[in-house]
Amino acid sequence: MADQINAVAPLLHAPLAESRARMHDVAREAGVSLATVDRALNQRPGVSARTLLRVREAVQRLAERPGAQLTSHNDGRLLCFLLPSGENSFVAELREELHALAPWLSEQGARAEIRTTDAFAPAAAAAAVRRLRGQYDAVVLMVSDDPLVREAVERLDADGTCVLTLVSDIKARNRSHFVGIDHLAAGRTAASLMGRFVGPREGRIGIVIGAPGLHDHAEQLAGFRQLMATEHPQLEVLAPLESRDGDERSGALVRQLLARHADLVGLYTIGAGNAGVHAELRAAGGAGLVAWVCHELTSHTRAALLDGCASAVIGQNARLQARAACRVALARLARQRGKAEDERIRIEIFLKDNLP
Incomplete structure (x- = not known):
């Protein structure tokens, strides 16, 4: 492991801005999150030997690529939405809204992936959360509130992953923000x-x-x-x-x-x-x-x-919640308090007479 870490150590000797840019390029090339590259460089836990090898090989490919330009384009921010599987119509609407946000996320220098799990099976949901370790900068969860899930969330947080909850909250002190109605x-x-x-x-x-x-x-x-x-x-x-x-x-x-x-x-x-x-x-x-x-x-x-x-x-407005979750996640990753955190997702009441 020490040899693998030493292979990417030269990145740390670059000026801060250039080092940040190089880290984003390595993250993109290796297909991992910026947080994973950062953990690999600083020898922190939560990165498997296989992932360390991918990071090392990505650095080597970039170094050997003739005329390769390492830019500061911030497209290394990887978000993951873990949503319930099944036939829930509202969850389907959330997925559609997240897909529609892809161009906006790209403009912000980020992209999002959607995964699903059985939200009614705590053990399966916890296992799904554990599988996200070392892969994403921020994870947005819509799963059951269970001790097994909370433990998995604690591990994600310990690895340096930003954890948010969407629609349904989790009583975990490690989650950074909840997006949803009262x-x-x-x-x-x-x-x-x-x-x-x-x-x-x-x-x-x-x-x-x-x-x-x-x-x-x-x-x-x-x-x-x-x-x-x-x-x-x-x-x-x-x-x-x-x-x-x-x-x-x-x-x-x-x-x-x-x-x-x-x-x-x-x-x-x-x-x-x-x-x-x-x-x-x-x-x-x-x-x-x-x-x-x-x-x-x-x-x-x-x-x-x-x-x-x-x-x-x-x-509850699926479009507003999807966008707010993305905005809060990006703000937290940038260590900024985003305006989205102050936005309230309002309760809506629909009758036959006021349908949009």
Whole structure:
């Protein structure tokens, strides 16, 4: 390992600006992050022998390339977004927005890659986070909040990787910033809307949730229960049923709720799976059957609002969150406090009458 480190040591003898430029060229040539090159040069942990060899070979190729120009173009900043796999429509929208940001990121001297993992399997999510070590300058995570994941985040941070969370937070002291809405407030908003749509009726409220282990889902549930208990005590909130964001399972759970509770007057769904919910409500009678409040304006929830099956949709802007995450990550890497950190992602409320 010492020989491999010594092979790139001459970079440290260049003036600071030139050294920085050379490091970016090495990162681009080796296909690794600037942080990885920096760790290799300074003999810090988190870089495998195989990666050290790639860095050494990249330096040699650059040195032997006739007329090679080492520039200060800052295209060595590599960002990674680790998003949930599966059929979540909102996550699909996030992916589209991130792809659309590629030209803007290039202008900032950066690029982003998207990886996916099973957000409902903490061990798999933690393993996916661990696999990111030494590959990226900044990692943006949308995964479950679990001790295994937090431990993996701590290792990333110890390696010098900037870690942000997107949409759903993680209770890890090492993550540098969270980009998303206030989910407790979103849950309280859902409860307030539910009370308005149910009106003076008494009865039960069913809840279908993606997974309580997801921080955003857990906070929305807590906010909903809190306000329902204080403002609408005449309505009994049933225990949540877990859907894992699947359309088919969500529909089956709604069918189960309707069959078991003749006095069901409201339905609150947290997470994805709303296509299945909509299909089941339509099959059971359609508009006005129950007051249904859900999250994220997608093609499925839009259709549900238009035909009256859904009463209200609580949204969060995927475009703003994707851009804010990129801006905050780049600002943190530059050791600057970006304006994006002060931007609040606002809770949006959509009804049939105000659809964009």
